[in-house]
Amino acid sequence: MKKLTTAFLAAAAMTLGFAARGAVYHFDTSGAPKLAAWTDTKLRPVVEQWYPRICSLLQEPGFKPPEEVKFCYREDRQMRGIPAWTMGNAIWLNRQWFEGNLEGEAIGCVVHEMVHVAQAYRRGRHPAPSWVQEGIADYVRWFLYEPYTHGARPNFRDQRTRYDNSYRTTAHFLNYVELKYGGGNTPIYRRLNAAARNAAYSDEFWKVATGKDVAALDAEWKQAFARPPRERRQPPKTKTSETSKPQKPETSKP
Numbered sequence: 001m002k003k004l005t006t007a008f009l010a011a012a013a014m015t016l017g018f019a020a021r022g023a024v025y026h027f028d029t030s031g032a033p034k035l036a037a038w039t040d041t042k043l044r045p046v047v048e049q050w051y052p053r054i055c056s057l058l059q060e061p062g063f064k065p066p067e068e069v070k071f072c073y074r075e076d077r078q079m080r081g082i083p084a085w086t087m088g089n090a091i092w093l094n095r096q097w098f099e100g101n102l103e104g105e106a107i108g109c110v111v112h113e114m115v116h117v118a119q120a121y122r123r124g125r126h127p128a129p130s131w132v133q134e135g136i137a138d139y140v141r142w143f144l145y146e147p148y149t150h151g152a153r154p155n156f157r158d159q160r161t162r163y164d165n166s167y168r169t170t171a172h173f174l175n176y177v178e179l180k181y182g183g184g185n186t187p188i189y190r191r192l193n194a195a196a197r198n199a200a201y202s203d204e205f206w207k208v209a210t211g212k213d214v215a216a217l218d219a220e221w222k223q224a225f226a227r228p229p230r231e232r233r234q235p236p237k238t239k240t241s242e243t244s245k246p247q248k249p250e251t252s253k254p
Contacts (some may be wrong), residue, residue, distance in 0.1 A: 032073035032098070057144070059198070063194075065118045071093060072093065074095065084097075121196055122197060134167050134170065138171035153168075153173050162212060173218070191205075
């Protein structure tokens, strides 16, 4: 299967144009002074590079992504323990969680949230399932932004693993479908996002995009990554030598 590379992303960006190249970003660190330097030197460059790229990856005719994005740190109790969430074009960040994850998932978490800003899903009579929204966000994060971390491999030994488990699991499923059935002018993940954005998603999407229904794709995906059950190791058999056999005691004849 073909791989999505940095060259692919660059070509996609050049072809579509950075729809949000002139976006304005606001970083409010008043509630997290210890994170001010990190936000300016580590987070800001990623935001300025990746928000326009995300907008290009999820672009569709007639849609204009938000051109202003706000970032604000809040206390853990206000965030109810959640690392981050997005409301419209505002991304709220859990101060305590970020302080403990600067060398781990902090920036990747923000990339995920920026996808939600660019998705800008409309609320209609048939809103997109949350697993589609979160799955796309984690697909962009784990397979396009930081694929080298291999952070989205599901546990295929768990019988509860399904394509619609959301987040990393759905991201892994989307990557499989994209690599095996994509390759057209418009990537499958972009078409899926457009359907979700316009409240037009249904399971029929997969049949149109791949020729297979989602249940068949789910089974195929799990089969592709299934591992054979481990064989129980048996202790090696040892041969008993003649000399090691117990000897009958010699009895003297009267």
